[in-house]
Amino acid sequence: MSTSAPVLPKLIGERVKRREDPRLIRGLGTYVDDLKVTGMRHLAFKRCDIAHGTITSIDTSAAAKMTGVEAVYTGADIAKILAPMPIGTPFPSPPHHAVAVDVVRYAGEPVALVVASDRYLARDAADAIVVTYDPLPAVVDPEAAMTGQPTVIHKDFPHNLAVALVPSGTGVAPDYSSIDNSAVDKAFADAEVVISQRMVNHRLVPNAMEPRGVLAHWEPGKDTMTIWSSTQNPHILKTMIAAMNGLGQHQVRAIAPEVGGGFGAKINIYAEEYVCSVVSKQLGLPIKWVEDRSEAFVATTHGRDIIGYIDLAARKDGKVLGLKMRLIADIGAYNMLLTAAIPTLTMLMANGTYDIPAIRTTLTEVFTNKTPTDAYRGAGRPEATYFVERAMDMLARELKMDPAEVRRKNFIKPNQFPYQTQMGAVYDSGDYEKALDAALTASNWKGLVAERDQARAEGRLVGLGLAFYVEVCGLGPSSSLPTGGWEHGQVTIERDGRITATTGASPHGQGNETTFAQMLADQFSVPFEHVTILHGDTGIVKQGIGTFGSRSQAVAGTALHLAGGKVRKKMAQFAAAMLEASEDDIVFENGMVGVKGAPAKAKPFAAIAAYAYVPVPLPPGMEPGLSDEAFFEPNNNTYPFGCHISMLEIDRETGEPKLLKLIAVDDAGHLINPLIVEGQIHGGLAQGIGQAMIEEAVYNEDGQLLTGSFMDYALPRATDFPRFELSATVTPTPVNPLGAKGVGEAGTLGSTPCIVSAAVDALSQFGVTHIDMMLRPEKLWRIIHNHGGGRS
Amino acid sequence: MVPIAITVNGKLRKAHVEPRTLLVHFLREHLNLTGTHVGCDTSQCGACTVLVDGRSAKSCTLFAVQADGSEVTTVEGLAPEGQLHPVQQGFWEEHGLQCGYCTPGMIMSAVNLLKDNPAPSESQIREGIAGNLCRCTGYQHIVTAIQHAARHSGKAAR
Ligand code: FES
Ligand code: FES
Numbered sequence: 025m026s027t028s029a030p031v032l033p034k035l036i037g038e039r040v041k042r043r044e045d046p047r048l049i050r051g052l053g054t055y056v057d058d059l060k061v062t063g064m065r066h067l068a069f070k071r072c073d074i075a076h077g078t079i080t081s082i083d084t085s086a087a088a089k090m091t092g093v094e095a096v097y098t099g100a101d102i103a104k105i106l107a108p109m110p111i112g113t114p115f116p117s118p119p120h121h122a123v124a125v126d127v128v129r130y131a132g133e134p135v136a137l138v139v140a141s142d143r144y145l146a147r148d149a150a151d152a153i154v155v156t157y158d159p160l161p162a163v164v165d166p167e168a169a170m171t172g173q174p175t176v177i178h179k180d181f182p183h184n185l186a187v188a189l190v191p192s193g194t195g196v197a198p199d200y201s202s203i204d205n206s207a208v209d210k211a212f213a214d215a216e217v218v219i220s221q222r223m224v225n226h227r228l229v230p231n232a233m234e235p236r237g238v239l240a241h242w243e244p245g246k247d248t249m250t251i252w253s254s255t256q257n258p259h260i261l262k263t264m265i266a267a268m269n270g271l272g273q274h275q276v277r278a279i280a281p282e283v284g285g286g287f288g289a290k291i292n293i294y295a296e297e298y299v300c301s302v303v304s305k306q307l308g309l310p311i312k313w314v315e316d317r318s319e320a321f322v323a324t325t326h327g328r329d330i331i332g333y334i335d336l337a338a339r340k341d342g343k344v345l346g347l348k349m350r351l352i353a354d355i356g357a358y359n360m361l362l363t364a365a366i367p368t369l370t371m372l373m374a375n376g377t378y379d380i381p382a383i384r385t386t387l388t389e390v391f392t393n394k395t396p397t398d399a400y401r402g403a404g405r406p407e408a409t410y411f412v413e414r415a416m417d418m419l420a421r422e423l424k425m426d427p428a429e430v431r432r433k434n435f436i437k438p439n440q441f442p443y444q445t446q447m448g449a450v451y452d453s454g455d456y457e458k459a460l461d462a463a464l465t466a467s468n469w470k471g472l473v474a475e476r477d478q479a480r481a482e483g484r485l486v487g488l489g490l491a492f493y494v495e496v497c498g499l500g501p502s503s504s505l506p507t508g509g510w511e512h513g514q515v516t517i518e519r520d521g522r523i524t525a526t527t528g529a530s531p532h533g534q535g536n537e538t539t540f541a542q543m544l545a546d547q548f549s550v551p552f553e554h555v556t557i558l559h560g561d562t563g564i565v566k567q568g569i570g571t572f573g574s575r576s577q578a579v580a581g582t583a584l585h586l587a588g589g590k591v592r593k594k595m596a597q598f599a600a601a602m603l604e605a606s607e608d609d610i611v612f613e614n615g616m617v618g619v620k621g622a623p624a625k626a627k628p629f630a631a632i633a634a635y636a637y638v639p640v641p642l643p644p645g646m647e648p649g650l651s652d653e654a655f656f657e658p659n660n661n662t663y664p665f666g667c668h669i670s671m672l673e674i675d676r677e678t679g680e681p682k683l684l685k686l687i688a689v690d691d692a693g694h695l696i697n698p699l700i701v702e703g704q705i706h707g708g709l710a711q712g713i714g715q716a717m718i719e720e721a722v723y724n725e726d727g728q729l730l731t732g733s734f735m736d737y738a739l740p741r742a743t744d745f746p747r748f749e750l751s752a753t754v755t756p757t758p759v760n761p762l763g764a765k766g767v768g769e770a771g772t773l774g775s776t777p778c779i780v781s782a783a784v785d786a787l788s789q790f791g792v793t794h795i796d797m798m799l800r801p802e803k804l805w806r807i808i809h810n811h812g813g814g815r816s
Numbered sequence: 817m818v819p820i821a822i823t824v825n826g827k828l829r830k831a832h833v834e835p836r837t838l839l840v841h842f843l844r845e846h847l848n849l850t851g852t853h854v855g856c857d858t859s860q861c862g863a864c865t866v867l868v869d870g871r872s873a874k875s876c877t878l879f880a881v882q883a884d885g886s887e888v889t890t891v892e893g894l895a896p897e898g899q900l901h902p903v904q905q906g907f908w909e910e911h912g913l914q915c916g917y918c919t920p921g922m923i924m925s926a927v928n929l930l931k932d933n934p935a936p937s938e939s940q941i942r943e944g945i946a947g948n949l950c951r952c953t954g955y956q957h958i959v960t961a962i963q964h965a966a967r968h969s970g971k972a973a974r
Contacts, residue, residue, distance in 0.1 A: 041908055041909065041911070042908070042911060042913075044916070045907065045908045045913060045916075046900075046908065048913055048916030048919055049891075049900070049904040049907050049908055049913065049916075049919060049920075049923060050851065050891065050892065050894075050895075050900075050904065051849070051850070051851015051852065051890065051891035051892045051920045052851065052892070053851075053916050054850070055850075055853070055917065057844075057850075057853075057854070058844075058850035143841075144834070144836065144837075231951055232915070232917075232951055233853075233855045233861065233863060233915065233917040233918045233949060233950065233951045233952070234853070234855070234915065234917040235855070282915075282916065283915065284853075284915045284916065284917030284918075285914070285915040285917060285951050285952055287951070316857045317855065317856035317857050317858065317861070318857050318858075532915050533914030533915030533916070533952050534914070535914070699911050700911065702911070702957070703911050703914055703952075703953060703957055704914075706953055706954030706955075706956045706957065707914065707951075707952045707953055707954045708954075709954055710951075710953075710954030710955065711951075733856070733857075733858045733860070734856050734858055734860035734861060734949065735858050735860060739860075739949050739951065741942075741946045741949065741955075742941070742942040742943075742945050742946055742948075742950075742955040742958070742959065743939075743942045743943060743946045745942075745954065745955060745956070747938070747956060747959075748954065748956055771954075
C-alpha cells in the first residue's frame, strides 16, 4: 500500500457537491429552447378553445398568405402523414389524432399548425387561422360521465368508460376467473366499527419550470432524424418516433439535452413530438416548437384526479379487519402513453403498510372533456397513501386512539418480509415501527401534543397530523413495464485512465452525473473528477429506458455498478500481467493499481489503462481495451417507506391554513448522496404540500380550465413553507447490490394525508371528520363559521 | 425595426429590433445569452430575471426598446470569467438547484436581495425570492444557499 499519496476519501454516502452545477449556475446549460440549427423554422399550434365540439370549418388562407409562413397544416393534413398515436398500456383505446380531425374533446387540443421563419410570426399566423365549431355538451364530472350523459366522448365507449377493472384483492384469482367476496363481507360483518368516506384526490398541473420543447431535424441526404426533446426518456422517444415515421430505429437519434424538470409529465410521447418529426421529414427542414406556459397548462398531461370510496372495517382495539376501495379515475379526454396504468398503481398499493386480512378494490377509469392525465410525481401511489392513511386517521379519531398506535397495531412486521400483499405486490424489506418511532422522536410528538393543547387553550385552531407511507419504486422488472424494466450502463476506461460512463437513465434534475460518478470513483478508487457520466443521447448511450418511478439509483445505478465490475475485472487481469502477480492479489487503491502486500510494485491507474490499449505483449487470451456494459433487470420493485408529521394552524377569522412544521423520516435504503436525497425529498414535500394546501386544477362545467396560468394556479412559493425537518432510517433492499430503494417521489406520499389530518385535527371541535383537499380558506372558514366558531 | 443600444454584461450591443421584441428574446435570440430562461407568459415565474441598471427585473415584462440605453446584467455576466459570484457559489455549495431552469433567475433575484439587505433573515429571504418559482427544490436549499452567500459576500459583491 502506498503510504505517501493522499488517501482518496470514499464517496458513497457523502454529501458531494453536484457535478452538474457549475454550468447551470453560470447559465451555460443547454435546454431545447437554447438550440439553433441552420435553416430552423418555428412551429406553432392553433388550439381549440372549446371543450367539446365538431369542427365545421378551418380557414387557413390568411395565415398561409403571411410573408415568412412556410406551411400550414390542418388535422386532416397531418392525418395523411401520421397515424393516430399509440398508447403503452394493454387497454382498448379510442383513436387519438395528434391534431384533431373533425371532433375536439378538450380545450387546448390542437386543430391546426403553422411553420414560419420566426417564432413571433408563427404565433401571429396561428392566431390568423379561423376555426368554427358546432359545440357539443361537455362533461367534466367523472361520476356524471359514467352515466353516458350528457355526452359520449368516444363513440365506441358508450358510458365513457376507458377501463373497468373487476374487483381485485382477497379471493380473486389472478385471471379474475373467480371472485369470492366472502372474506371481505365477513370482515365487515364482524366489524365493531366501520369507517366509510368518499375522498377526492384532485387534479393537478405538473408544471415543470421548463415547458416542453421539440426540435426535429430530418436530414434527407443521410436519411436520419435527430430529435431533441425535453423528455424523461429519449430511448422510448427514439423507438416511437421511428415507428410513427416508418423509420428503422437506426435512423433516429433522440436527445434529451438539459431538461428543466419533468415530474412524470415528460414521460409521455406527445403529439408535438410526432408532429414536429413528420413535418420536418415532409418539408426537409429543422422544425422547432416550444410550449408557452399557457399552452403547457392544457397541452401537457395532468396528474391525479381519482375519487376513492373507502370503507374500513375494524375492531374496537384498532385492529383493521377489512378494506374496500372503489376508485374512479378521471383520465380526461384521451388515453396517453401510461394513463390507464397510473390508477392501477393506486390499487396495487391499497393496503399501504398494513397487514389487512381482507381487501377488495375496484377501478373505473372515465373519459371527460379535460386534458388527459398521466404520470405525476408518485403516480398512483400518493393517491393510495392518501386514501388508506386518511381512513386510518379517521379510525383513530373514531376510537379516540393515538394515530401512531392505530398504525403500530396494523403494521406489517419486520419478520413478515418479503411480504406478499393481496394486491399482488411483494414488499422487499421494511421496518415500519422503527421509522414510526424515529418520527415520533424527531418530532418530539409528546411535546407537539402539549404545544397544540396549549395553543387550543388560547383559542387557536392548531392541529397535528401523522401519516405513514410505502411506495413502489425502482421500476421494473420488465413484466411490469411495456418498455422493459431494465436499465443499461456502459463503463469505459479511456487511454489516459479517465472513466467515461453512459447511463440510460436520462436525468432532469436528479443529479445522476454526480451520484453515478461517486459510485464509480469508489469502485475504481480514482478521484471523483476523473469520472464523467454521459446520458440523454441515444447516439451516445446505446440503450436505455429512462428516468421515472424513482428508478435511477436502484436500476440504472446498479447497471453501471455491474458494468464497472466487469471492466474492473479485466483491468485487474491487465494489471496482473503487467505486475507479474495473480489477478486475485490486485488491489485498486488511491488512483493506483497494485499487488496486495507489495506496495512498491503499484502502478498508476492510468499506466494500466495505457497498457490495455497498447498491450505489448498482449496477455494470452485477452482482447485489448477496457470497456464493457451491463443490462440490469431487477427481480422486483423496491418499497421505500416513511413517516411524515405536520403541525398546522388555521386562522379563525379568515380560514387560512398555515403549515407550522413538517417532520419527515424517510427510509430509502442505502443512500449514495444524502445531500441530493434531501433535495429530492424537499421537492416532493413541496409538491405534496402544494396539493394539500393550494394547488388545484379547476374546470368549470363547460370544460374550461379556470386555473390556466400562474395567476390562478397556485404554484407554491418560498413563503408557503416552513423549514422541513428531515431524518432517515436505513433498511436496505435485497433487490439490488447497492441496497438503494429510490427517493424521488417519497415527499409527495406522506405529506398530503398528514396535512389534511392536521387540518381535521385543528377543526375537530367543530365535528368534522374529513375535509377534501385542497384546504381552500373559504372551505375551512365555512366549517368554522357554520359551527359558530367565529369570534365575530 | 427600431435601433437600440444596450450595454449587456459590460459590452455595448447595437441592434435593430421589432418594437414588440421582449428583452428576454433579445437577450436569448439576438445575443445568444440563453442563460436567461422563459418559464411563463404572465410574468409570474421569474425565470427571466436580470439586472437592469443594477435592479432586478423580469426581462419578459420589458420590451427590448424599453431597455435602450440601459445596462443589463445577465447570469452569464455576473462574475468575471473563471470566477463565481458568491451567490452562484452558495447555490453550488448548498445544492440550491436541481434541474437548473429557475436557477439563473433565482440567482439574479438573490443578488438583488443581498444588495438591499446583506444579512437577511430566513423569512426575508423567502419574501425576497417569492417572485421566483422553483418546482424542484422546495426552496429550502435555495434559502440555505442565499444564507451561505450572505455569510461569504462581506468582502466581495455589493
Ligand atoms: S418568464 Fe416568467 S416571469 Fe418572465
Ligand atoms: S431547480 Fe428546477 S425549477 Fe428550480
